[in-house]
Amino acid sequence: MSTSEQDLQQTNPLLQLDGLIDYAAVRPEHVAPAVEAQLARVNAALEHAADPATPAAWDAVVEPLEAAANDFGRTWGVIAHLQSVVDTPELRAAYNEALPKVSECFIRLSQNEALYGKYKAMRESADFETLSPVRRRLVERELRDFVLSGAALPEAQRSRVKEIGERLSVVTQKFSENLLDATNAYTLDLEDDSRLKGIPADTLALYRMQAEAAGRTGYRVTLQFPSYLPFMRYCEDRELRETLYRAFATRASEFDGGRFDNTPLMSEILALRAETAKLLGFADYGTLSLETKMAESPAEVMAFLRDLAAHAKPAAERDMEELRAFARETLGLEDLQSWDQAYASEKLREARYSYSDAEVKRYFTEPAVFSGLFALVETLFGITIRAADASVWHPTVKYFEVLREGKIVASFYADLYARAGKRSGAWMDGERTRTFRNGVLQTPVAYLVCNFTPGVDGAPALLTHDDVTTLFHEFGHTLHHVLTAQTESGVSGINGVEWDAVELPSQFLENFAWDERVVATLTKHVETGEKLPHELFAKMLAAKNFEAGMACVRQVEFALFDMILHTSFDPAHETVQGVLEAVRREVAVAFPPAWNRFAQSFSHIFAGGYAAGYYSYKWAEVLSCDAFEAFEEAGVLDPATGKRFLTEILERGSSRDAMENFVAFRGRKPAIDALLRLTGIETKAKDAAK
Structure with missing residues (x-):
């Protein structure tokens, strides 16, 4: 050197x-x-x-x-x-x-x-x-x-595949930038709170803080999810809900005057992927994508999704009928629109189960949630997690070390809060992998990223239960990466794990956020310090699968749309929007306005790793529910079952096929029964049949 x-x-x-x-x-x-x-x-x-x-x-x-x-x-x-x-x-x-x-x-x-x-x-x-x-x-x-x-391939075709790969990296990055810029470009500024009736106090404080940060008085609402979602869920002003929904639903589309329009990028991305598949000898990009996944063919994936839709759609239709009736009879909304749905759903849940998310989040203070989460994984997997000091990229980022028998075996950064300049959503990524570097064992490091609402006025951040399950999900990914026992980098942590199996540990861990013993360790009321009362948890549990049918068919809608786009889409005779609308007619029960441009913000498939792979969420949910059922059978906090999950799945990485890992843990191949039971779809079907 x-x-x-x-x-x-x-x-x-x-x-x-x-x-x-x-x-x-x-x-x-x-x-x-x-x-x-x-x-x-x-x-x-x-x-x-x-x-x-x-x-x-x-x-x-x-x-x-x-x-x-x-x-x-x-x-x-x-x-x-x-x-x-x-x-x-x-x-x-x-x-x-x-x-x-x-x-x-x-x-x-x-x-x-x-x-x-x-x-x-x-x-x-x-x-x-x-x-x-x-x-x-x-x-x-x-x-x-x-x-x-x-x-x-021969040189000419090989060169073209290379050109396509280089172009795709640029175009998908531009898609992501357009979405971020379009999200950041919009604000709804209000001088007072007269039109913000129904918004919880902590969310109003966030809106005030956002206005102050921009040098304004009053309130500022943005399209960042922690700002947008509570507004749509609680704001009583229907006209403002429509205004904000329209801004959110048309991000990065032709309706912004072309500044951040992702429409032409989507067409180019799909065309380039289709060309790559043809050059490599595949019928379509979906078939190419599945070469490295558990599923064997697009036909198998679509049959799986349509079978799931057949189970879920009757429940989804009942969910929607109940919501429309409630909106009409109780809220005076004769014609339920997309900008009413979150609001009406929250009101129906409050009426049916006598609690609100705003009430529940007072118990889920961030320090308590992290303390309980760490205690859970320490019990299951024999590790210890402690806060430590490290150089970070933002003052709110935290750093933690993972220890086993007193020795540091891994670490991770937690970047939890939404802010300008930060991509929306939640994700985990490996910062470095467990492997030997220059003859020395390198411990793994991960990024755990969320977009929660920060605490305001000196109070700790308050998490909705949805936030808690999101945190558990991403922490499941984190554990998969940092608890690996492998030292060959190609199979260590999440590296090389089949895409339709990589969601297994994440979705698996979410289930523990619904166990009352675990929830007791996650809660400490922001004012009184009390644990979540049993009566309130019982209401939450009763509401756990509220509108689960609608949620399931929505995910099936996204997954079918993705796979069809990457297998049979014909740009000469149809549009991306047309494909999405056709899929909705097949499986959906909620239909947004014609001007909704969801696809232009579907970064999972256009700028992430989920192209012809979005079905992975539902595919892996079958695995995760079945795996969690093993804990239910043994006792949810059973360390012996946790040890088996650790050694047969988390520690293995991709050193074996994902199906081999699952069978080694469960003793058999996965079945859909646990998914239908845990999501309540099976129960709703039985109740409807009575």
Whole structure:
């Protein structure tokens, strides 16, 4: 390493990878030199691996290249993470400048013909059987991925696949930016609270705080979810609900004057994906996508979704009939509209079960929720979690260490609150993976990201029960990544896990947020310090599956729309909006206005990893409910069952197929019965039949 390279390594926090990243020190000007330095290292490692003189052996080819690629992946992962949580014009510009180079590098790695040859030679050599089972699995998987990346194609087609990959990275990033910018561009400013009747006090305080932050008096409502959702749920002013709903439902569409319109990007993304599939010899992108998933074909996925819809739609229709009748008879809403639905649903739930989300959230204070969550996983999985100090990217970010038998085995960052410049939604991502780096065992690190409403006026943040289940969901992902026992990076944590199985640990953990013993540990009233009363929990439990039929068919709607777009969509004869409306006619019970542009904000499939994979949420829910049923059978807090879940699923990563992991834990293949029972769909069907 030259003197200049050493100086760069010592001064650029994006290249200081021996320990934790100094996030507070990262600046946009660090991005370009860090990317260039890592590109140079990867290129050198690739050149060595592909050299004819380099033997086709794991130690000579895989280890040095993997070490360089892992470090590059971590540097770029940090940059991408910061761009999603503290977006600034300067950071966005640096990210977008580097993005094509990064995409080109990873595509070149996946298509390199000489490297592909080295892996084939490894597979065919007599030494292959001397490799560990995990390493043999990785070689086989790399060969599969080489083919799926176009490495086996003739030069012209391979080059086109590469061009498409590079273009897709740019276009999907632009989709995400448009959605963020469109969300941030809209505000509803009110001078007083005369039109905010029904809004809970803590949400009004948030609106005041948002106005003050903008240098205004009065109240500011935004399209960020913690601001938008309570407004739609509680605001009595129907005209204002319609105004805000229209702004939210038309984000990033042609209705904003073309500033952030995602419509042409969707068409380009779908066309590029379809072309890639054809070049690789697949009938459609959906079939290509499923090559790396549990499901075997789009037909199987759509049959699964339609079977689920057949179970759920009767319950959903009853849900909608009850809601319309209540809105008409009690609220005076003769014609229930989309901007009324959340409001009417909340009023019906309050009337039927005699409690409100606003009442419940007074008990779910953030410190109590985290204390109870940590106690739960400590009981189930034999770990300890403690707060620790680390450099962070925003003052509200927290850092925690995970210990086993007094030894630090992992850590994670928790970025919990919505703010300007932060992508909406909730997610987990791996910051680094458990593996050996320079001969030293590197412990895994994860990002846990949510968009909750922050505490106001010195009070702790108050979480709705929906927020609590969201936190449990993302923490399930976090545990999957940080509790791995694997040391080969390709199978460690969430790496390489089939996309339709990766939601198993997350959805599984959500179920514990409905156990009364667990809930008692999660609650401490913001004023009195009392636990959630049994009577209130009983009401919540009775309402647990309130409108579950509607929720289920809505997810089926999204998943079918996604799979149809990526299999049979014909842009010459139909539109994306037309496909969505056709799917709704088949499975939906709620129909938004014609001007609703949901697809333009469907970032999961247009800018995330869920293209031809959104069905994974329902697919994995079958797995997760069945897995949780094992805990119900043994005792929900049974450490022995927790130990088995840890060793057979969490610790395994992708060292085995996901189905093998599940069968090893459950003793059989998954069944849909637990899902239908836990979501109440089965119960509603039986009640209707009486």
